[in-house]
Amino acid sequence: MGSTSRTLEITVLSCEDLRIGRKWVKKNTYVMVRTDPLNYRATKMDTEGGAYPSWNQRLSIEMPLHERFITLEVHCKTASGDKTIGTARMPATDFMGGYLPENYLNFLSYRLRDAKGERNGIVNVSVKANLPEYLSSNDNDKKVSEINACSMTSKPAPAIPIEDGKNFGFVTGIPIWSKNHV
């Protein structure tokens, strides 16, 4: 058994060149970070940046391992209500897996598109995927020598129960080696 999700630290940095219709956005924008329709976090509202808002706000969100994308939605509170003015999808492979080390601080930027599919600016974020708890080690200088290897732990890991009500129907088993293991 093991953890079925990872904690992501997503710092929503800023956006560039946001428009509604043809005009530049004046104010009151915020960003929603979503893994699915029910699991999301939102930044505070930017009131001063206009078409170039910035938040520099860190959001923590749990991402189930089977999810392949994080959706970034830029919203604007206008006189006629809350509008989603741009969306981008961030593939999990951009910040997890691949050849990058665990805990790498990724700086990522994406093209935003509006509901009609037209380009509407850029969103800038930084993402750090935290190791599932039982894989973290006391040794801060550990090196990951293989692409998908897990780290060497110096003590046996505690058992992690599967969270109630969140049984997704499959289990990810990741073997653990201890120092004493030959």
Next chain:
Amino acid sequence: MGNCFSDEAGGKAAVGGTSSAAGGGAAAAANDAIDYYFKSRGFHGIFSQIELSFSATKLRDRDVLSKSDPMVVVYTKAKDGPPTEVFRTEVVLNSLNPTWIMKYAITFQFEVVQTLLFHVYDVDTQFHNVDVKMIKLDEQQFLGEASCALSENPFLVISKTVESGIPIPVCKTEVLKNDHNPIWKPIFLNIQQVGSKDSPLVIEFYNFNSSGKHDLIGEVRKSLADLEKLHSSGKGENLFSPNAGGHDRNKVLKSQLFVDKFSESIQYTFLDYLKGGCELNFMVAIDFTASNGNPRLPDSLHYLDPSGRLNAYQQAIVEVGEVLQFYDSDKRFPAWGFGARPIDGPVSHCFNLNGSNNHCEVDGIQGIMMSYSSALLNVSLAGPTLFGPVISTAALIASHSLANGGKKYFVLLIITDGVVTDLQETKDAIVKASDLPLSILIVGVGGADFKEMEILDADKGERLESSTGRVASRDIVQFVSFRHIQGGQISVVQGLLAELPTQFLTYMRSRDIQPNFLIL
């Protein structure tokens, strides 16, 4: 009720009370006289004269037989106090969209929040010939009201003082709109810009004027060290207005400047990182496409001149390599060719220059030159021109190094004679590599038109976008055309390496990586 009035547009001129009037003679005398006029009416300190004119649209029609006959009454209101009437316009007859002729001259004082209140009344016919001052407002029909505060758009200018006495501006804050208790965004200063932490600075407080002639409200004279003390004490420092007190003295104002944040940090330079143990790793990729021309013929870009004269490729390798190898500790460089068919093989867009199947590295610049010469004998030039594979291979090396905890920064030199065949493929590879410790230097040799290639160098255009919608995290490409450099003022090296420190530092600083100073 609609209301509009002109303030800044209606002519706002700073009169008297501003800092040191330049020049003497009549101009100075006139200022003295105006100064005295205002002082005698209780206006001290810095002020501006504003004229308000009034008009209104879509007023309600109260009269049965004709339209309303409106008049404006203006009140000033100090914070939390009752309104005080200060002015009345004339009565305009029979209009729901009046423009009044009488204008109100108001003296705008920085230090006091001045709220204005406007009431519009419909004046009953029987009072139309009465002096407006005599009209009793409670006998008239009230049409509506509006209020506003006189706008205050402050910003700061920080200047260093020099021997000649005239302060030289070093930086300034943004202009805040309509703010009597301004809090500006942080400003960043290099201590070198002002001299030292103890150098005296002048911090001037201005009110923004759209005419460009900003009103000086007051100033403070402090060094950076003084500002640091002010921050830690939490106290405010009173502004003073120079030469506004009597007898050429400075008048201390009630407004205070507070330092909300003060932090000092060391900004390391490129050289600091290199001295501190960060390594530059040089990698090179050479274009072997057929457009270079048959290497055996003298007009080919790949011609190896028996006299020893270096061709364009060799020159670029030597010039760039010699600088970069200085910072590469093991002097072993990955070297590739692309766009050619190695003996008995299909076209490869990333083959090891040394001819090996297992490893891509060569020893030193000499190693590159030797592998290059022998590769020319062992491959058939082909095409098309694709950078994606060599960029991806270099990116893989960079990320493996990261995964192993290395503090290396990689520099890939691509030498090419032509325009890339698939620009989007190249953009995709660059975007994917843009968050790695990697810079890509591209030298264009020969006579081709490299206009399209300049798109890859983001300072000449927009941020690169991949086909999947990801945008480059930073600009990691520098493109230089050899032809433009030759005979010019700068060398190929200078053109290519100009951006390298910035690209490197952006990477390091964004991650808060500091140089590790090796203790020997």
